[in-house]
Amino acid sequence: MSADSVLYDLPGPRARRRARIATVIGLVLIAALVAVVVQRLADRGQFDAELWAPWIDPSDEQFGAVWGLVRQGVVATLIAAGLAIGCSLVVGVLLGVARLMLGRVLRVPVVLFIELFRGLPVVITIVFVWRAMVELKVDLGFLPGEAALWYLVIGLTLYNSVIIAEILRAGVLSLPRGQGEAARAIGMRERQVMSTILLPQAFRIMLPALISQLIVILKDTSLAAVIGLGYLELLRRGNQISQVLDNPIQSLFMVGAMFIVINFALSRLATYVERRLSRSTGSAAAAEAAVPAT
Amino acid sequence: MDPVLDNLDLYWSGFLRSLSIIGWSLLGSMLLGTVLAAFRVSPVASLRAFGAAWVTLVRNCPLTIVLFFMAFGLPEVGVNTSYYVFGISGLVIYTSAFVCEALRSGINAVDRGQAEAARAIGLTFTQTMRQVVLPQAFRSAVPPLGSVQIAMFKNSAVVGAFGVGADLFSVGETLTSARGLEYIPVLTGVAIGYLVITLTAGVLLGVIERKVAIAR
Numbered sequence A: 001m002s003a004d005s006v007l008y009d010l011p012g013p014r015a016r017r018r019a020r021i022a023t024v025i026g027l028v029l030i031a032a033l034v035a036v037v038v039q040r041l042a043d044r045g046q047f048d049a050e051l052w053a054p055w056i057d058p059s060d061e062q063f064g065a066v067w068g069l070v071r072q073g074v075v076a077t078l079i080a081a082g083l084a085i086g087c088s089l090v091v092g093v094l095l096g097v098a099r100l101m102l103g104r105v106l107r108v109p110v111v112l113f114i115e116l117f118r119g120l121p122v123v124i125t126i127v128f129v130w131r132a133m134v135e136l137k138v139d140l141g142f143l144p145g146e147a148a149l150w151y152l153v154i155g156l157t158l159y160n161s162v163i164i165a166e167i168l169r170a171g172v173l174s175l176p177r178g179q180g181e182a183a184r185a186i187g188m189r190e191r192q193v194m195s196t197i198l199l200p201q202a203f204r205i206m207l208p209a210l211i212s213q214l215i216v217i218l219k220d221t222s223l224a225a226v227i228g229l230g231y232l233e234l235l236r237r238g239n240q241i242s243q244v245l246d247n248p249i250q251s252l253f254m255v256g257a258m259f260i261v262i263n264f265a266l267s268r269l270a271t272y273v274e275r276r277l278s279r280s281t282g283s284a285a286a287a288e289a290a291v292p293a294t
Numbered sequence B: 001m002d003p004v005l006d007n008l009d010l011y012w013s014g015f016l017r018s019l020s021i022i023g024w025s026l027l028g029s030m031l032l033g034t035v036l037a038a039f040r041v042s043p044v045a046s047l048r049a050f051g052a053a054w055v056t057l058v059r060n061c062p063l064t065i066v067l068f069f070m071a072f073g074l075p076e077v078g079v080n081t082s083y084y085v086f087g088i089s090g091l092v093i094y095t096s097a098f099v100c101e102a103l104r105s106g107i108n109a110v111d112r113g114q115a116e117a118a119r120a121i122g123l124t125f126t127q128t129m130r131q132v133v134l135p136q137a138f139r140s141a142v143p144p145l146g147s148v149q150i151a152m153f154k155n156s157a158v159v160g161a162f163g164v165g166a167d168l169f170s171v172g173e174t175l176t177s178a179r180g181l182e183y184i185p186v187l188t189g190v191a192i193g194y195l196v197i198t199l200t201a202g203v204l205l206g207v208i209e210r211k212v213a214i215a216r
Helices: A013-043 A049-056 A063-101 A107-119 A122-135 A147-173 A177-185 A190-221 A223-227 A234-245 A248-280 A284-288 B002-006 B008-041 B045-059 B063-076 B083-109 B112-120 B125-164 B168-178 B183-212
Strands: none
Touching (some): A122 B168, A177 A190, A223 B063, A223 B125, B125 B183
């Protein structure tokens, strides 16, 4: 790593020795820090078997119930995230294409919509959708599943579709101008240019950014537990479990670990897809600039 | 819009409280993120591994869980303080991972030839860093840093929802749950407050980006 860095020359024998000594000192310091934390947690009895057993000991009588609830939570989280990414993709592509293709005047409401929901915290959007729909007595009974799920999905969709619209726009704008010009020169209409020439290429570039957005959505489903929306996703299930077992730290640790494992796998997938695409087209870097951060 | 206009003073104090959460988190996440970025590019393997582990764990964990961990975990290791401090610490830890990656991408964006040329004309290590590499790295780190921090401004609402109290989000809860006002006008007021913050920040970021922009 340091050898490829813009920051340093290739280290010589003395620099390498210094780095090795510093590595050992760093390890000792990190180990000391971890040891202090572990010691304090142990003093408070946080490593006691009865706090962990329902999570890790299959012979514990509550083990089955705990993991049953967790499974339901994971499924609920994945359903909410899957619906949200699907809806966001559809709405986001419509918004992005509208912003690209409409005239100066017609574009204004689209741009306002995008700027509005991009500027709002997603948690506010979710609370707003939930409370407003209850207050206005909007009936979501025609949709499968419970109403709370749809409040969450609609809230997440409003925010993420706007982000996807911007990713799409960045993707289309990053294509060489000649692509659109050539298509028009052979007589294609604007709609054909967009749907057969620009969008398919933009989608390829967008793919890693879309997977990263899925990670954001997965994380944001857990907002339901903070605002008290009655949707039983993974974090909410974890909180339920910890209330019964009275082990918040252990339950949070396990739930957090599950989120991290799922999201880490997704981020590796994004990197893999990105590497494959950049090998074949060399333009995937353009979409990286559009990857939003949350 | 009466519920908003009648309670403007409450909204104003909530707005200021949110700004203070944002201000402290901005300061803290920049400091911690810079330290982590220094770890991640240092020649010391153990620090590099620590930085990489931090970023991987924190980035893939929802902010909500980081916040819960602060509130339940810190008292167990002997840190007892207010939810305000727990909330800000959680937001700082969460944002620091993204700041670290933004800074690192800035350093990676500097062409290796720049440092090689600087060494070739005889600049020392310090001169190379101070006059050639780091100024360019900071410039190209500005746009990603800006979007990370604007995302943090928005995440301050999650800290409010988590129960810090008296911030812009909590004002909405107080007016609706405790005083029974209607949700739609009250939450519209809250949303406008956050829009003022994020849109202003967006404009400021645009100004800064134009100032430091370099043609490559």
